[in-house]
Amino acid sequence: MVVKNAQNNFIDRDLSWLDFNTRVLELAENQKLPLLERVKFLAIYSSNLDEFFMVRVASLKRKIEYGNNDRLISGLTPRELLSAIHSKVRTLQDRVSFLLINDLKPRLSEQGVKRVSWDSLSESEKAPLTEKFIREIFPVLTPLASDPAHPFPHISGLSLNLGIIGKNSNDGEEQFVRVKVPSNVSRMVRINESDFSYILLEDLIAEHLHLLLPGAKIEEIYFFRVTRNQDLDIDEDDADDLLESLEEELSRRKFGAAVRMEVEQGVAPRLLEKLTEELEIESHEVFVHKPPLDLTYLFEMSGIDLPHLKDAPLRSVQPHRLEDIDRHDADSFFAAIHEGEILLHHPYQTFTSTVTRFVELAAQDPKVLAIKQTLYRTSGDSQIMKSLIEAAKAGKQVLAVIELRARFDEQANVRWAKKLEDAGAHVVYGVLGLKTHAKASLVVRKEDRGLTVYSHIGTGNYNPKTARIYDDLGIMSADQILGQDLLKLFNHLSGVHSESHYSRLLVAPHGIRKSLIEKIERERRNHLDGKPSQIRWKINSLVDNEMIEALYAAAKDGVPIQLFVRGACSFRLSKVSKFGNVRIRSILGRFLEHSRIYNFHNAGNHEFYIGSADIMERNLDRRVEALIRVDEESHRAELQTILELSVSPRFRMWEMTEDDSWHYIKNGPEGKPLEDFQEYFIERYKK
Numbered sequence: 001m002v003v004k005n006a007q008n009n010f011i012d013r014d015l016s017w018l019d020f021n022t023r024v025l026e027l028a029e030n031q032k033l034p035l036l037e038r039v040k041f042l043a044i045y046s047s048n049l050d051e052f053f054m055v056r057v058a059s060l061k062r063k064i065e066y067g068n069n070d071r072l073i074s075g076l077t078p079r080e081l082l083s084a085i086h087s088k089v090r091t092l093q094d095r096v097s098f099l100l101i102n103d104l105k106p107r108l109s110e111q112g113v114k115r116v117s118w119d120s121l122s123e124s125e126k127a128p129l130t131e132k133f134i135r136e137i138f139p140v141l142t143p144l145a146s147d148p149a150h151p152f153p154h155i156s157g158l159s160l161n162l163g164i165i166g167k168n169s170n171d172g173e174e175q176f177v178r179v180k181v182p183s184n185v186s187r188m189v190r191i192n193e194s195d196f197s198y199i200l201l202e203d204l205i206a207e208h209l210h211l212l213l214p215g216a217k218i219e220e221i222y223f224f225r226v227t228r229n230q231d232l233d234i235d236e237d238d239a240d241d242l243l244e245s246l247e248e249e250l251s252r253r254k255f256g257a258a259v260r261m262e263v264e265q266g267v268a269p270r271l272l273e274k275l276t277e278e279l280e281i282e283s284h285e286v287f288v289h290k291p292p293l294d295l296t297y298l299f300e301m302s303g304i305d306l307p308h309l310k311d312a313p314l315r316s317v318q319p320h321r322l323e324d325i326d327r328h329d330a331d332s333f334f335a336a337i338h339e340g341e342i343l344l345h346h347p348y349q350t351f352t353s354t355v356t357r358f359v360e361l362a363a364q365d366p367k368v369l370a371i372k373q374t375l376y377r378t379s380g381d382s383q384i385m386k387s388l389i390e391a392a393k394a395g396k397q398v399l400a401v402i403e404l405r406a407r408f409d410e411q412a413n414v415r416w417a418k419k420l421e422d423a424g425a426h427v428v429y430g431v432l433g434l435k436t437h438a439k440a441s442l443v444v445r446k447e448d449r450g451l452t453v454y455s456h457i458g459t460g461n462y463n464p465k466t467a468r469i470y471d472d473l474g475i476m477s478a479d480q481i482l483g484q485d486l487l488k489l490f491n492h493l494s495g496v497h498s499e500s501h502y503s504r505l506l507v508a509p510h511g512i513r514k515s516l517i518e519k520i521e522r523e524r525r526n527h528l529d530g531k532p533s534q535i536r537w538k539i540n541s542l543v544d545n546e547m548i549e550a551l552y553a554a555a556k557d558g559v560p561i562q563l564f565v566r567g568a569c570s571f572r573l574s575k576v577s578k579f580g581n582v583r584i585r586s587i588l589g590r591f592l593e594h595s596r597i598y599n600f601h602n603a604g605n606h607e608f609y610i611g612s613a614d615i616m617e618r619n620l621d622r623r624v625e626a627l628i629r630v631d632e633e634s635h636r637a638e639l640q641t642i643l644e645l646s647v648s649p650r651f652r653m654w655e656m657t658e659d660d661s662w663h664y665i666k667n668g669p670e671g672k673p674l675e676d677f678q679e680y681f682i683e684r685y686k687k
Contacts (some may be wrong), residue, residue, distance in 0.1 A: 009552070010568055010570040011660060012074035012081060013543045014056050017568040018088050019662055020269035021048050023588050023654055025092065026664050029099055029186040031675050035107055036302045036309040037590065042099065043298035049089070050158060050227060050296070053260045057085060058229035060238065061259055071543050073503040074570075086284055098291045111309060111573035112195035113301065118207045121199075133208050137185060141205065143212055152278040153178050157228035157256065158293050160202060163271050165220040166213065176274055177213065181205060187297035196304055200292055222267040224275060225293050229256030262287045262294075311590050314468070316350040317685050319343075327353055330365035333443060337454055337476050341453050343635040344474040346460060347591060348685040351467035352383075355441075358456055358476060359384045362443040363391035369451075370444040372490045374436055377461040378416060385416050392425035397444075399426045401493045403436045428494050431624055434509060436493060439474075439612045444484045453483025457505075457628050459595045459610055471678070473610045475628060475635070479504070482628065489626065508625035512613050517550050519600045519607070524554040526603050534601035536643045538564040540594060541614040542571055548615075555582045564646045566593045569656070577658040583647060584656035589678040597639050598627065608639045651677040 027033065028041040063078045071077055076084065108114065118126070144153035147168075155161060160181040168175055181187075181202045188198040205212070207220055258279045263272060265288050276286060302310075306334050313659045321342050325332040336342070344354055360383060362368045371391050378385055392398040402417045421427045430436035441456040458474025460467060479481075488500040489507060504514045520535060527533040531616045535554065542548065555561050555576040563571065563584045587593050598609040611627030613619045630636055645651070652666040652674040668674055 008075045009572065009575060010073050010543075010545055010548060011572055012072065012076060012084075013568050013570055014052075014060070014085060015088065016543070017052065017056070018085065018092070019399060019569075020567045020586070021045055021052070022092060023586060023662065023664070024048060025095060025099075026654075027588060029095075029103070030666060031103070032666070034308075034310050035104075035111065036304065036306060037311055039104060039108070039298050042096070042104070043296055043302060045096070046295035046298070050354055052159070053227045054230035055299045057082070058256070058259045060085075061257070062229070068518060083284075090287065093287065093289065096295070100295075101290070108301075111306065112197065113304060113306075114195070114197040114322065116191060116197050116199055118199065118203060121191070127646055129189065129191070129204060130208065132189070133204055134211065137182070137201070137205065138208070138211060140182045140185065141179060141212055143177050143179050146178070146278070147173065147473055148397070152176075155226045155258075155279065156180070157226060157230060158294070160225050162202065162206060162209075163211075163222050163224050163267075163275060164209070164218060165268065165271055165274075167219065168215040175216075176218075176271075179205060179209075179212065186300065188300055196306075200297070202292070205463065212537060220268045220271055222271055223264045223293050224267070225262040226258050226279060227260040227262075228258055228279075243426060258285070260285055260287060264288075264293060265290050306497075314347060314682060315686075316347055316468075318353060319349055320663060322354065322358040327357055328361075330361040330367070333357065333361050334365075334443075334452075334454060334478075338452070338478040341475055341479060341632050343630075343632075343638060344458065344476065345595075345638075345681075345685070346472045346474070347468050347469065348681050353461065354476065355456055355458075355467070355474065356383050356387075356464060356560075358443070358454075359441060359462075360387045362445075362454075363387035363394070363396070365445070367447065368396060368443055368445050370399070370442075372399040372401075372440075372442040372486075372494070373462070374401045374403075374440050375413070375416070375462060376403045376437055376439070377466065378413065381651055382416070382462070383464065384456050385420070388425060389419060389423040392420065392423040397426070398424075399490060399494060401428055401430055401436050401490070404429050427495070429494055433622075434625045435618075437612050437619065437623040438489070438507075438628060440489065441566065442483065452478060453487065454478050455482050455486050457482070457486070457611070457626060459513060459612060466592075469591055471591045473595040473597070473611070473639075475630070481664050483543075488601075489624075493624065504629045504631070506609065506627040506629075508613055508623055509621050512625060512627060513544075513547070513620040516547065516598065516615075519602075520547075520550045521555050522602065523559050523600055524557050526601075527554075527559045529558055531603040533603070534560045534562075534563075534599055535601075536562045536597075536599040537615075538593075538595065538597040538643060538646060540596065541568045541615050541616050543568050544615045544617050544620060545570070547620075555579055562643070562647055564643070571656075572660050573656045574658055574660050582597075585647060586654040586656075586662065587646060587677050588654070589652075589676060591678050595642075596627075597643060599639065599643055606636060606640070608636050610639070645677065645680070649674075651675050651680065653677065655670035 024041055024045045028038045060078055060082050069077050146152045164177040166175055166177060185201060187201045189204055191197045195595055198653040202223055209218055258281045261281050301327045319342050321336050325336050327333060362371050373388060388398050388400055400420050402413050404413050417427050437456045439460060443454040445452050445454060456474060458472060460470050460472030485502045485505045492500055506515045523533040523535055549569050551561060552575055558581060561582045565586055573584055596611060600607045608630040609627040610630060613627055614627035619625050654662045654664050657663050666674055
């Protein structure tokens with residue numbers, strides 16, 4: 001049970017998330033990493049922060065506007081939390097500026113990746129850039145004026161803009177003009193082909209305003225950027241058609257309230273006043289930056305073809321069971337799965353030739369009668385989606401459970417839902433009031449032995465793009481007990497609200513919280529009874545207060561606990577540090593650590609679960625999630641190895657200290673750089 005009045009028992013979720021993003025920034029600051037990988041981490045940091053403001057800060061601001069001043073579980077009021085967030089972000093902003101100007105910029109210049117100013121260019125260099133501007137950029141620019149005859153233009157979220165104060169050439173009246181920097185044109189405009197020197201697109205536009213605004217007298221030019229509330233607000237109880245309601249809400253999203261404005265350092269006070277007034281934004285929501293704004297353009301820079309400045313390319317390998325078969329032959333492929341469950345570890349092991357091929361062969365195989373699939377995040381060119389459409393057109397029974405509300409993937413999922421319905425697939429959107437986050441695929445195949453159910457269940461999305469950069473686990477299986485579990489789950493998702501009892505699965509919202517708390521309590525009792533005990537979890541987020549309280553109780557009674565948390569962690573180590581039996585670590589690297597492993601010692605009879613659920617209230621109470629018990633001994637040993645290596649002193653990682661702060665451990669006792677956890681697995685799977 002949750003302890004009453006326990007506000008200081010937990011680190012605030014949002015402040016802890018900022019700690020996580022600080023760890024991403026520390027990767028960008030680590031001079032031992034390849035230069036363009038550091039650039040990429042800074043781009044990730046910037047992109048993460050954008051989404052944080054669009055969703056978390058927007059939600060917090062809405063609470064304040066509704067007059068909610070109740071203390072949060074961390075003990076802070078919404079206003080106090082917003083102030084703490086703004087303060088922390090400004091501190092991080094100073095670190096970003098220092099990193100960019102004093103570290104990355106000179107190192108990149110040494111490698112020929114140099115940002116140049118217009119004034120530093122020769123006339124022979126300027127001429128082709130002007131020609132490029134006239135030919136490729138000028139036609140897509142739309143200057144919008146604001147004066148008594150023209151309303152203030154809508155500023156779309158995350159767009160980069162030039163704010164201009166000038167005087168009209170006709171009557172000399174002062175005008176505000178906004179020019180949006182096009183997002184579908186490269187931000188890095190190359191100067192020549194001999195090196196990678198570039199001028200930023202916004203600087204090129206600013207230098208050619210005389211062509212865009214001929215005759216106008218320009219007095220002030222500054223860059224600015226607005227972040228808007230991008231969270232969706234759909235009342236499913238009042239939505240007759242969820243698909244239609246979502247489409248309407250998506251069209252309104254771009255008009256969400258402003259929650260942050262970034263402006264260039266030195267902005268004229270009257271221009272800043274104009275922007276804050278028109279955008280209805282408070283002064284504390286304005287962030288003044290050294291240029292450039294919007295560092296997500298560094299993703300483009302990290303893609304420059306300079307292999308010596310990057311990690312070596314990853315070549316995913318095949319699982320041993322599938323190495324010597326004809327992977328284009330359905331009989332061989334499914335026979336290999338029938339021989340024994342296959343544990344998959346992406347991206348070290350291939351996703352395309354295993355999970356994608358699983359669905360692809362099922363769609364083509366005349367022996368397959370039905371395919372059932374959950375879909376949370378997909379890609380625009382998803383082969384899995386194309387295979388499901390192909391299967392439906394071929395007359396197979398296809399059930400696609402599409403989560404329309406997968407944040408920032410809603411539009412893509414709406415498009416796929418329509419295509420699947422047109423092909424004749426059964427498309428459902430899950431259980432009313434719950435997001436479907438479980439990762440499961442099921443194939444029913446008619447074989448000589450009778451109907452056989454083949455399954456895939458895992459920790460990651462059915463998205464081939466993210467499968468190359470996310471660390472995830474999965475199992476392909478012909479176990480009929482698991483197959484029956486998944487058939488029950490899919491029936492539930494398609495609208496059959498029967499009471500289901502599962503054998504190998506734990507399913508939220510009714511089963512995971514209860515089961516995990518019971519298992520924590522069992523470890524506590526075992527320890528008190530003198531039996532061996534231990535809890536080890538590898539997860540993305542740990543922010544559910546009831547679960548944390550259960551872990552606190554187990555820790556206080558002496559249960560050894562190891563927690564590997566990539567992102568937000570509300571667990572206060574300071575609450576139990578005196579017992580010396582809890583370690584909390586975080587691993588970040590070139591791949592996003594996305595797999596989830598739950599391990600309980602169980603007095604020597606170890607239990608392992610993998611699946612889609614994190615320790616968050618939304619995962620445990622407001623989503624359909626699934627964890628699968630891993631039964632095969634070799635697979636349990638592999639998960640054991642992953643957990644043991646996660647605490648090994650040979651690898652660099654972050655550790656929570658007794659004052660609840662995070663310490664980056666990147667060097668050994670003698671100052672020697674520690675190994676990279678993920679590079680170890682790359683080499684391990686090669687062998």
